Amino acid sequence: MRLSGFTVAIDGPAASGKGTISKAVARHFGFAHLDTGLLYRAVGAKVLDGQAAQAAAEALVPGDLEDDRLRSPEVAQAASRVAAVPEVRAALVDFQRSFATRAGGAVLDGRDIGTVICPDAQVKLFVTAHADVRARRRFDELLGKGIETTFEEVLADVQARDARDMGRADAPLKPAKDAVQIDTSEMEIAVAVEAAVSLIKAKMAGSA
Ligand SMILES: Nc1ncnc2c1ncn2[C@@H]1O[C@H](COP(=O)(O)OP(=O)(O)O)[C@@H](O)[C@H]1O
Ligand SMILES: Nc1ccn([C@@H]2O[C@H](COP(=O)(O)OP(=O)(O)O)[C@@H](O)[C@H]2O)c(=O)n1
Numbered sequence: 573m574r575l576s577g578f579t580v581a582i583d584g585p586a587a588s589g590k591g592t593i594s595k596a597v598a599r600h601f602g603f604a605h606l607d608t609g610l611l612y613r614a615v616g617a618k619v620l621d622g623q624a625a626q627a628a629a630e631a632l633v634p635g636d637l638e639d640d641r642l643r644s645p646e647v648a649q650a651a652s653r654v655a656a657v658p659e660v661r662a663a664l665v666d667f668q669r670s671f672a673t674r675a676g677g678a679v680l681d682g683r684d685i686g687t688v689i690c691p692d693a694q695v696k697l698f699v700t701a702h703a704d705v706r707a708r709r710r711f712d713e714l715l716g717k718g719i720e721t722t723f724e725e726v727l728a729d730v731q732a733r734d735a736r737d738m739g740r741a742d743a744p745l746k747p748a749k750d751a752v753q754i755d756t757s758e759m760e761i762a763v764a765v766e767a768a769v770s771l772i773k774a775k776m777a778g779s780a
Contacts, residue, residue, distance in 0.1 A: 577673050577675075577677075578603075578677040578678075578694050578776070579672045579673070579677070579678055579679075579680070579690050579692075579693040579694055579695075580594075580597060580603065580677070580678070580679040580680070580693060580694070580695045580696075580697070580772060581679075581680060581685035581686035581689070581690045581693035581695070581696045581697070581748070581751075582594050582597075582679060582680070582681040582682075582685065582696075582697045582699060582768075583681070583682060583683055583684065583685050583686050583687070583696075583697070583698050583699070583745070583747070583748070583751070584681075584683075584697075584698055584699035584700055584745075585700060585703075585706065585730070585733075585734045585737070585738075585745060586648070586706060586710070586729075586730045586733050586734060586737075587701075587706040587707070587709055587710035587713075587730060588699040588700050588701050588706055588756060589699050589701065589709075589756045589761070589764055590681040590682075590697075590699040591607055591609075591681055592761055592764075592765075593681075593697070593699060593754075593764055593765055593768050594607070594679045594680075594681040596761075596765040596768075596769075597679050597765070597768050597769060597772060598679050600765075600769055601677060601769075601772065602676065602677070603676065603677040603678055603679045604671065604674055604676065604677070604678045604679075605678070605679050605680075605681075606668065606671045606672075606678065606679075606680045606681075607681055607682075608664075608668055608680055608681065608682035608683075608685065608689070609651065609681070609682055609683075610637045610642060611629075611632065611637070611664050611667070611668070612651040612652070612654060612655045612660075612664075613642040613643075613647050613648065613650075613651040614628075614632055614636040614637055614639065614642060615628045615629045615632065615651070615654045615660055615664075616647050616648075616649075616650030616651035616652075616653065616654050617636075617639060617641060617642060617647050617650065618636075619650055619653075619654055620646065620647065620650050625654045625657050625659075625660050626657065626659040626660055626663065628654075629654070629659070629660040629663035629664055630663045632663075632664070632667075643714075643717065643719075644719060645714070645719070645721060645725070645726065645729050648729060648733060649729060649732070649733065652732075652733040652736045652737055653736070655683075655736075655737065655740070656736060656740040656742070658741075658742040661684075661742055661743055665689065668680060668685075668689045668690075669689060669690070672685075672689065672690045672693070683737055683743070683744075683745040684743035684744075684745070686698070686747070686748035686750075686751050687743065687746065687748045688743045691748070694775050694776075695752075695771060695772050695775045696748045696750055696751040696752065697751060697752055697753075697754060697768055697771070698747035698748070698751040698752070698753045698754070699753075699754050699756060699764070700753060700754070700755050700756070700757075701755060701756045701757040702757045703727065703730055703731055703734065704727065705756075705757045706730055707723060707726045707727035707729075707730045708723065710726050710730065711723045711726040711727075714726065752771055754767055754768070
């Protein structure tokens with residue numbers, strides 16, 4: 573089985589479940605996992621602190637991804653704004669591509685992994701769910717973290733980011749032509765993870 577350079581690309585809109593599936597897949601196969609949304613969130617947080625977006629992206633260091641604040645709705649909005657800036661995206665490409673090719677296999681989740689960052693990934697998934705289902709899940713998650721918000725605010729955040737992410741000129745959110753789509757609207761986490769694991773096993777067997 574050829575694991576060196578085996579890359580799994582998982583894309584999808586906000587709170588679709590791509591991070592949950594990615595973490596489970598990484599655990600199952602012993603792959604390294606990169607949540608690429610954190611890169612854009614870290615740049616967004618720096619812009620909220622007054623820095624220029626491109627300079628912040630170019631100076632990003634791994635420690636910047638540790639900040640608890642990155643999961644807040646304000647930072648999510650800032651992330652999707654900086655994510656539309658081509659110079660910001662360009663500054664983050666090399667790090668993501670070198671992560672993707674590390675020995676032992678890698679799973680990356682984001683918006684443009686299968687289309688732009690890793691067009692040759694062995695496995696591509698596009699995870700979706702209805703916007704109101706995604707907003708409900710994210711709302712529950714934020715409540716659990718003690719972040720004060722309303723369902724309506726979370727739904728508006730998710731819809732605004734989806735529109736911005738799909739509408740931008742550079743690396744818009746869309747399924748790669750060869751991506752397998754999973755709609756998790758009415759799917760339990762364990763079932764979604766099993767679908768991803770089965771697909772990856774089939775691809776591994778095919779490329780052994
Ligand atoms: N299939 C599912 N059913 C129910 N809840 C889910 C499912 N997938 C993910 N979740 C929950 O929804 C929230 C968002 O999932 P997450 O994986 O973080 O999404 P994303 O990475 O796409 O933003 C989390 O609280 C997660 O536990
Ligand atoms: N590969 C990626 C990952 C995230 N992003 C941007 O970063 C924002 C935050 O991404 P995220 O994956 O952390 O967001 P959630 O899906 O977890 O809500 C998104 O709304 C996108 O604008 C991107 O443009 N490209």
